[in-house]
Amino acid sequence: MKTNDKLIDWAIELQSLAQAGLTYGKDTFDKERYQKIREISVEMMSEKSGLPINKVKNLFCNEVGYQTPKIATRTAIFKDEKILLVKENNNRWSLPGGWCEVNLSVEENCIKETKEEAGINIKVENILT
Structure with a gap:
């Protein structure tokens, strides 16, 4: 799903990459890095949308496993x-x-x-x- 806003597209892609890393990563330090990437994506989306970070986090980061449109x-x-x-x-x-x-x-x-x-x-x- 691409939008007409690069910042939103990047935030969504970073969230997806972080989710994959958190799902498949084995190394504790790598998982910490993926978690940080996820947090950055939430901050980007919050900044762009004007929504509070907690609201974005609840909407944006509640999926577990491989994040995909499921097709x-x-x-x-x-x-x-x-x-x-x-x-x-x-x-x-x-x-x-x-x-x-x-x-x-x-x-x-x-x-x-x-x-x-x-x-x-x-x-x-x-x-x-």
């Missing part, structure tokens, strides 16, 4: 009557894809996930919903 993308790539599959962490085969990142469109997420998982650059031709 995922998968990319079907065909070549010579074959379809590209990637091996997931659970040893199962799947189309390249994953959770949509905050501030990325479906197209941008397909491109990013395919590059990460299959190591190839793509151009999205169609989006099916």
Whole structure:
């Protein structure tokens, strides 16, 4: 979700990165840094919105786990009557894809996930919903 305000976009993205770090980080010191990033994102949003910090914190930081719009993308790539599959962490085969990142469109997420998982650059031709 991109807005027309860079400060808001940055605050949302920082919150998302901090949430991922707090969820997946193992090191205590890294988690402290992610917590500080989260606090900065709250301060930025409070400053921009004029809302009290506690109100923003309650609205902005109440989610646990990986912060995402809770939708995922998968990319079907065909070549010579074959379809590209990637091996997931659970040893199962799947189309390249994953959770949509905050501030990325479906197209941008397909491109990013395919590059990460299959190591190839793509151009999205169609989006099916």
